[in-house]
Amino acid sequence: MVRTAIAVLLGVALGIAALGAQAPDSQVEKGKEVFTRMKCLLCHKLGDKGGALAPVLDGVARRRDAESMRRLLEHPDKEMKDPQYKVTMPAFPFKDGELDELVAYLQTLK
Numbered sequence: 001m002v003r004t005a006i007a008v009l010l011g012v013a014l015g016i017a018a019l020g021a022q023a024p025d026s027q028v029e030k031g032k033e034v035f036t037r038m039k040c041l042l043c044h045k046l047g048d049k050g051g052a053l054a055p056v057l058d059g060v061a062r063r064r065d066a067e068s069m070r071r072l073l074e075h076p077d078k079e080m081k082d083p084q085y086k087v088t089m090p091a092f093p094f095k096d097g098e099l100d101e102l103v104a105y106l107q108t109l110k
């Protein structure tokens with residue numbers, strides 16, 4: 001019972017945090033740079049660029065929230081489920097802040 005109440009409170013708190021958490025433009029710009037540097041388009045397609053080995057990233061922010069993107073990028077080995085893909089997303093060696101920047105950028109792809 002107490003546990004449920006805590007879970008509900010936590011959910012509300014996270015929801016409010018998410019509402020206020022509009023990433024600043026500079027973070028989005030940096031994330032775009034990380035995205036290019038790490039060559040995500042070797043597998044993914046965005047607009048008319050990129051590969052066909054992985055899901056198209058146009059509109060990905062409508063399918064996944066920041067938290068689920070973060071989980072996937074940190075532990076692709078655990079989070080990848082769809083058997084239609086023949087490749088596994090590598091676990092990228094993100095430095096301080098890079099994962100946040102990347103997720104901020106990916107969240108703009110609506």
Ligand code: HEC
Pocket residue numbers: 035038039040041042043044053054055056060063064069072079080081082083085086087088089090092102106
């Ligand atoms: C070696 C190929 C490969 C590379 C390189 C790669 N990915 Fe992926 N990625 C995949 C595959 C395959 C999936 C599908 C996983 C699944 O659904 O099981 C995926 C899934 C995703 C998803 C979820 C897509 C969705 O529709 O829900 C995101 C977001 C993502 N990748 C971001 C990135 C980013 C950012 C990079 C660069 C840092 C990157 N990926 C590099 C292969 C790759």
